Amino acid sequence: MSLYRNAVWFLNGIHQYTRKGYEAASKGFDPQDLNVSVVGRSFMITGANSGIGRATAMAIAKKGGTVHMVCRNKEKAEEARMDIVNESGNTEVHIHIVDMSETLKVWEFAEAFKKQYPSLNVLINNAGCMVRKRELNAEGLEKSFATNTMGVYILTQSLIPLLQKSRDPRVIIVSSGGMLVQKLRVDDLQSERGYFDGVMVYAQNKRQQVVLTQQWAKANPVIHFSSMHPGWVDTPAVSTSMPQFHHMMGERLRSVEQGADTVVWLALSRAAARTSSGTFFQDRSPVPAHLPLAWTRSSAEEIQSFMAQLETLAGVIQSQPDAELNSPSRPQFV
Numbered sequence: 001m002s003l004y005r006n007a008v009w010f011l012n013g014i015h016q017y018t019r020k021g022y023e024a025a026s027k028g029f030d031p032q033d034l035n036v037s038v039v040g041r042s043f044m045i046t047g048a049n050s051g052i053g054r055a056t057a058m059a060i061a062k063k064g065g066t067v068h069m070v071c072r073n074k075e076k077a078e079e080a081r082m083d084i085v086n087e088s089g090n091t092e093v094h095i096h097i098v099d100m101s102e103t104l105k106v107w108e109f110a111e112a113f114k115k116q117y118p119s120l121n122v123l124i125n126n127a128g129c130m131v132r133k134r135e136l137n138a139e140g141l142e143k144s145f146a147t148n149t150m151g152v153y154i155l156t157q158s159l160i161p162l163l164q165k166s167r168d169p170r171v172i173i174v175s176s177g178g179m180l181v182q183k184l185r186v187d188d189l190q191s192e193r194g195y196f197d198g199v200m201v202y203a204q205n206k207r208q209q210v211v212l213t214q215q216w217a218k219a220n221p222v223i224h225f226s227s228m229h230p231g232w233v234d235t236p237a238v239s240t241s242m243p244q245f246h247h248m249m250g251e252r253l254r255s256v257e258q259g260a261d262t263v264v265w266l267a268l269s270r271a272a273a274r275t276s277s278g279t280f281f282q283d284r285s286p287v288p289a290h291l292p293l294a295w296t297r298s299s300a301e302e303i304q305s306f307m308a309q310l311e312t313l314a315g316v317i318q319s320q321p322d323a324e325l326n327s328p329s330r331p332q333f334v
């Protein structure tokens with residue numbers, strides 16, 4: 001990461017990504033955009049038991065949507081579901097226990113979901129992780145990459161046929177402004193070379209997500225794809241993974257509801273559906289996916305290599321014995 005990118009990104013962040021940045025941007029929001037009912041529409045949200053995911057699930061439940069909460073921890077998921085049902089009065093809130101870092105199980109879950117449910121209108125890829133040291137999952141994939149990139153890739157790719165059959169289908173990826181300091185590294189997707197910096201690996205994964213969004217939008221014109229930056233938000237994940245940053249920013253961090261606002265807008269509003277598919281958003285507005293003069297753009301060949309590597313990795317995982325689909329650890333539907 002260059003000093004230039006770092007400096008420009010941080011200056012932008014102080015002005016735009018904080019609570020004050022949201023308050024300034026929100027003065028231009030149209031309140032009618034979210035004056036909608038989504039009764040009968042179904043929404044899947046990964047990482048839905050805390051932070052931005054939970055705030056998103058709550059907002060959608062209050063509008064009458066059917067919510068599928070994809071969560072890693074059953075106890076925390078059930079507690080979150082109870083709160084959402086009690087506050088929204090909407091009982092159409094379902095829990096699916098899946099660890100997004102366990103790549104094979106993500107695929108098993110998606111395949112099982114397609115068999116059980118006839119439609120899915122909106123998929124919100126929100127779950128993510130930032131780890132301090134390099135570790136591998138059961139399939140031998142680096143954990144951050146497995147969660148933030150392969151989990152998103154396999155879940156979305158598997159559910160695209162279901163989304164295509166549904167009315168006004170949308171896919172939203174909760175990325176991060178941190179990706180602006182990263183250029184896609186197609187020769188080291190799993191951070192095998194050099195020093196492992198968890199923050200920069202996370203930012204690289206978030207760049208991968210934005211590239212994925214753009215490529216999916218080109219390949220699937222029936223579905224509206226978007227990625228977004230929620231700003232700097234006071235979430236449990238930020239306080240755990242970046243304690244110094246969390247302490248330094250303090251009350252300048254956005255609330256989870258402010259961080260979730262653009263996700264909810266992209267998921268519910270008619271205005272969002274009229275925007276170009278594949279766009280990167282911040283505070284309900286399209287914003288560039290690259291800083292000026294930052295040299296973070298990828299060539300067509302690099303993007304093709306990236307997509308081919310993901311397809312190959314997914315193929316290896318999906319070629320596991322069919323017996324896995326009937327294993328006791330199969331994802332639970334609640």
